[in-house]
Amino acid sequence: MAAIELRNIRKSFGAVNVIKGVDLEVRKGEFMVFVGPSGCGKSTLLRLISGLEDITSGEMLFDGKLVNNLAPSKRGIAMVFQSYALYPHMTVYENMAFGLTLEKGKGKEEIRQRVEKAADMLQIRQYLDRLPKQLSGGQRQRVAIGRAITRDPKVFLFDEPLSNLDAALRVATRIEIAKLHEEMDQTTMIYVTHDQVEAMTLADRICVLRDGLVEQVGTPMELYERPDSIFVAGFIGSPK
Numbered sequence: 001m002a003a004i005e006l007r008n009i010r011k012s013f014g015a016v017n018v019i020k021g022v023d024l025e026v027r028k029g030e031f032m033v034f035v036g037p038s039g040c041g042k043s044t045l046l047r048l049i050s051g052l053e054d055i056t057s058g059e060m061l062f063d064g065k066l067v068n069n070l071a072p073s074k075r076g077i078a079m080v081f082q083s084y085a086l087y088p089h090m091t092v093y094e095n096m097a098f099g100l101t102l103e104k105g106k107g108k109e110e111i112r113q114r115v116e117k118a119a120d121m122l123q124i125r126q127y128l129d130r131l132p133k134q135l136s137g138g139q140r141q142r143v144a145i146g147r148a149i150t151r152d153p154k155v156f157l158f159d160e161p162l163s164n165l166d167a168a169l170r171v172a173t174r175i176e177i178a179k180l181h182e183e184m185d186q187t188t189m190i191y192v193t194h195d196q197v198e199a200m201t202l203a204d205r206i207c208v209l210r211d212g213l214v215e216q217v218g219t220p221m222e223l224y225e226r227p228d229s230i231f232v233a234g235f236i237g238s239p240k
């Protein structure tokens with residue numbers, strides 16, 4: 001059964017149709033990468049999946065259950081954005097624990113264990129007492145990812161999480177994200193990027209979006225060797 005199934009999903013803002021009928025299945029534990037030109041609807045599609053934005057029509061199912069009207073907080077989803085949006089006056093520990101402290105029935109000790117486990121995964125344990133401003137951009141982005149992990153999401157959504165980092169940090173953090181996916185192997189991840197190397201190295205499958213529609217879905221090798229269109233070839237690298 002698919003972790004996420006999108007059936008003829010559409011989204012318009014006023015008279016502007018942005019998502020024009022997307023059908024897609026994301027498998028449980030899969031690392032799915034969305035690529036496509038700026039403005040094609042990648043961020044909008046992630047926001048629809050997260051529930052931050054309502055779909056205009058279509059059906060969205062998680063583990064086979066319709067979630068069209070399910071509140072974002074009930075979807076078991078964590079989202080990591082390009083800008084990490086940490087609370088500047090809170091320590092790294094407090095930033096990572098904050099969401100958990102809002103959940104009912106979580107004791108201090110359980111929260112501490114969860115935060116420390118996430119911090120270990122991302123190798124930021126030694127920074128737990130620091131403030132965000134005392135960290136580099138890459139470290140801050142790890143904190144943002146760590147904060148999402150502590151919530152124990154079923155699905156992780158990343159919207160160009162590395163695009164504010166310099167080249168060396170991008171590579172290091174990308175490797176960190178790949179490791180994370182291995183360690184959390186039942187966690188489904190959807191990752192938006194316009195970086196071809198990120199897409200090719202991280203993805204189990206890539207979904208190429210074009211103007212609010214799915215152009216092609218396949219493994220990196222399938223898209224590279226058998227692009228359906230010049231558009232896909234242009235994105236993935238091999239000329240048709």
Ligand code: ADP
Nearest residue numbers: 013016018036037038039040041042043044045
């Ligand atoms: P991408 O992430 O692929 O660059 P977006 O999903 O951000 O693209 O945007 C797709 C299109 O939808 C763009 O033309 C954008 O201007 C439009 N759009 C996104 N959000 C809104 C909104 N809240 N109101 C109106 N138009 C929007």
Ligand code: MG
Nearest residue numbers: 042043044159
């Ligand atoms: Mg975007």
